[in-house]
Amino acid sequence: MLINNNKYNLRRSSIIAFLAVALLIAFCSLLISYNLKSQHNMLQASAVSYDLRILLERCNKQINLLLDRDSNNELPDRVITKLRDDLVDNAATVNSKTRTLRQLLLKSDQAVSSLDVEHVAQNLDKIDRLWGQFNNRISKISMATAKTLRAGNRYWEPVDMLVAHNGVLFKSMSDLNELVYEASLNQHKELHTLYPVALGLVLAGLWLIWFTTLRPLAKRLGESYRRIVQQNERLDFQANHDAMTTLLNRAAFNHKFDEIGKSEQALCECCLILIDLDEFKSINDNLGHQTGDEVLKKISGHLLEDCLPLETSYRLGGDEFAMLIERVADKQQLVDRLDKLMARIASPLRNKGQDVYTSCSLGISWGEGSGVTKKEIFNAADAALYKVKENGRNAYRFFSEISDVSVSEMHQSDQRLHQAIEQKEFVVHYQPVIDLYTNKLQSFEALARWQHPERGLLLPEEWLSQAEMLNLDSIITLQIMQKVETDYLNWQKMGANCYPVSINITEKMLVSGEGLAALQSILSRTENKSWLGIEVPESIVFDRAFHIMKEQLELIHAAGIHIALDDFGTGFANLSHLRKIPFDTIKLDKSFTSEILTDAGMKTIVKSLIDLTKGLNKTITCEGVDDDRIRAMLEEMGCHYSQGFLHAKGMPFDDASKLLQPLGEAA
Numbered sequence: 258m259l260i261n262n263n264k265y266n267l268r269r270s271s272i273i274a275f276l277a278v279a280l281l282i283a284f285c286s287l288l289i290s291y292n293l294k295s296q297h298n299m300l301q302a303s304a305v306s307y308d309l310r311i312l313l314e315r316c317n318k319q320i321n322l323l324l325d326r327d328s329n330n331e332l333p334d335r336v337i338t339k340l341r342d343d344l345v346d347n348a349a350t351v352n353s354k355t356r357t358l359r360q361l362l363l364k365s366d367q368a369v370s371s372l373d374v375e376h377v378a379q380n381l382d383k384i385d386r387l388w389g390q391f392n393n394r395i396s397k398i399s400m401a402t403a404k405t406l407r408a409g410n411r412y413w414e415p416v417d418m419l420v421a422h423n424g425v426l427f428k429s430m431s432d433l434n435e436l437v438y439e440a441s442l443n444q445h446k447e448l449h450t451l452y453p454v455a456l457g458l459v460l461a462g463l464w465l466i467w468f469t470t471l472r473p474l475a476k477r478l479g480e481s482y483r484r485i486v487q488q489n490e491r492l493d494f495q496a497n498h499d500a501m502t503t504l505l506n507r508a509a510f511n512h513k514f515d516e517i518g519k520s521e522q523a524l525c526e527c528c529l530i531l532i533d534l535d536e537f538k539s540i541n542d543n544l545g546h547q548t549g550d551e552v553l554k555k556i557s558g559h560l561l562e563d564c565l566p567l568e569t570s571y572r573l574g575g576d577e578f579a580m581l582i583e584r585v586a587d588k589q590q591l592v593d594r595l596d597k598l599m600a601r602i603a604s605p606l607r608n609k610g611q612d613v614y615t616s617c618s619l620g621i622s623w624g625e626g627s628g629v630t631k632k633e634i635f636n637a638a639d640a641a642l643y644k645v646k647e648n649g650r651n652a653y654r655f656f657s658e659i660s661d662v663s664v665s666e667m668h669q670s671d672q673r674l675h676q677a678i679e680q681k682e683f684v685v686h687y688q689p690v691i692d693l694y695t696n697k698l699q700s701f702e703a704l705a706r707w708q709h710p711e712r713g714l715l716l717p718e719e720w721l722s723q724a725e726m727l728n729l730d731s732i733i734t735l736q737i738m739q740k741v742e743t744d745y746l747n748w749q750k751m752g753a754n755c756y757p758v759s760i761n762i763t764e765k766m767l768v769s770g771e772g773l774a775a776l777q778s779i780l781s782r783t784e785n786k787s788w789l790g791i792e793v794p795e796s797i798v799f800d801r802a803f804h805i806m807k808e809q810l811e812l813i814h815a816a817g818i819h820i821a822l823d824d825f826g827t828g829f830a831n832l833s834h835l836r837k838i839p840f841d842t843i844k845l846d847k848s849f850t851s852e853i854l855t856d857a858g859m860k861t862i863v864k865s866l867i868d869l870t871k872g873l874n875k876t877i878t879c880e881g882v883d884d885d886r887i888r889a890m891l892e893e894m895g896c897h898y899s900q901g902f903l904h905a906k907g908m909p910f911d912d913a914s915k916l917l918q919p920l921g922e923a924a
Contacts, residue, residue, distance in 0.1 A: 302361040306434040334403035348395040387426040499572040502557035510571040528623035534576035559601040618645040619653035686907030700757040704907040753917035759790035767806040790819030814839040847881020
């Protein structure tokens with residue numbers, strides 16, 4: 258808009274300037290043209306006047322020849338007649354030129370010239386009267402014979418008096434010629450004066466236009482240019498900086514990383530640090546977003562303190578930050594920098610009369626084995642960060658410390674995991690849950706396994722953390738759910754007595770709503786709505802998005818889907834948390850059941866949990882039952898269901914099918 262206004266002002270000012278200069282030039286041109294025309298008339302008049310003088314001289318000579326007795330007596334009649342005819346012709350020419358002279362000198366537009374028009378008119382009138390007398394004589398001469406022409410001087414004396422050098426007519430013509438010459442000379446002087454005056458007017462007009470229009474416009478354009486530059490700088494700052502913390506943003510991070518990536522050597526020398534703020538959602542939820550913003554500003558300020566050479570900090574989004582150091586002198590220098598940073602971040606923030614404590618997790622990609630491409634370096638830092646969060650947060654780790662393989666090998670492993678998903682190499686094994694009272698099958702837990710073409714059957718411990726880091730765990734879970742649905746429908750076609758099947762659901766699927774949608778889709782294709790169940794980890798009560806997962810669990814429970822809290826006891830949830838979660842079964846972790854034979858305190862805890870679930874009208878399944886003595890003690894304590902290697906390991910579809918009795922057969 259600003260540029261358009263400037264263009265409009267410039268166009269308008271240019272038009273005004275052009276018109277003003279054009280008018281000045283036109284005026285000066287008209288003035289000069291008029292004076293040039295007047296001078297042209299004067300020059301023409303001067304030429305005609307000069308011709309008249311020559312003609313009068315000629316007439317004077319011709320008359321002298323005619324009046325000189327000695328001459329005209331010697332001249333033959335033919336010459337006398339010729340002189341007479343020439344005199345008549347010259348007289349006619351004088352008449353014509355006199356009229357022309359009058360027209361040139363007495364034009365209406367000549368009134369403003371330097372010519373004394375009144376004096377000229379008087380001279381012309383006098384010349385006309387005298388010339389009239391001369392014309393009368395010439396008329397008579399034109400009809401005279403040679404004999405008459407030789408009559409003598411007396412007869413022609415009046416004519417001689419008119420055209421003689423001292424004659425009245427000649428004198429009047431000379432005076433007129435003087436007037437014309439003086440007028441022409443004055444006109445020439447006026448033109449010489451007019452030229453610099455006109456040039457001065459044009460220059461004055463141009464200066465006036467510059468001073469009144471172009472100069473202010475130039476100032477406005479200069480101001481507009483400065484404003485545009487400032488606006489562009491602001492836009493560039495906004496495009497490359499985070500509005501709240503003023504740190505460089507993800508776009509600037511990507512641009513800088515791309516620049517470094519143009520040189521493989523520079524890329525290998527750089528250090529990438531990914532930073533996640535610990536439990537930031539809890540701060541937002543419990544203390545408010547304003548406090549959360551202050552925490553982010555505090556972290557940003559610490560990132561800018563005591564920076565290493567060639568170090569730049571970025572806010573990638575939310576509570577995610579990054580540090581990019583183009584070259585690190587040695588590891589100890591980097592460690593000292595990170596130790597100071599962690600200490601500063603751990604210092605409390607005083608906000609609204611209370612101390613807010615913060616911590617963060619850092620993953621570092623630097624040194625040999627951390628990658629030679631941008632993607633490998635980023636993946637290495639991300640893997641190190643994931644390992645820190647997995648081990649309790651509030652620490653930093655180098656990728657080289659947490660991995661015995663290079664990032665290139667890890668990248669190949671990542672690609673192989675992607676390939677396994679594409680080729681659907683993940684299979685389902687079913688582990689029975691046994692009713693201790695009847696010693697019969699009560700339900701199945703669907704366990705995911707990777708049927709690796711070269712390495713054989715791989716348990717989740719060998720690939721699950723990698724899948725979670727790559728955000729592939731939900732995709733794998735969806736494939737497992739599809740296989741479970743297919744197996745269940747096959748059991749129905751076989752006429753088997755189908756038992757409930759529970760599937761482990763990731764927290765991400767609960768938060769995104771993908772889990773609920775997938776479960777509803779499965780139930781819509783099966784007649785029995787109570788066969789499907791899910792297992793979620795007890796640790797969800799500590800998740801930042803717990804309130805979202807709680808809403809999803811309530812919808813799942815309302816759909817008639819059985820919910821079990823898996824690995825109960827490992828998340829250290831207290832009993833009050835149980836009131837917040839819709840569930841049907843607690844699956845007690847094997848770390849509890851395995852110690853009841855040797856630890857009286859653990860036996861008391863397990864007994865209390867069994868009694869508690871009965872009081873809540875819930876069920877409890879004890880996992881990790883690998884010994885007959887443990888089973889007997891659990892049964893003695895009132896545990897109803899158990900799961901473990903004592904009963905059966907996870908088995909493929911065909912083996913699990915053998916445990917199912919045909920419909921109609923006695924249990």
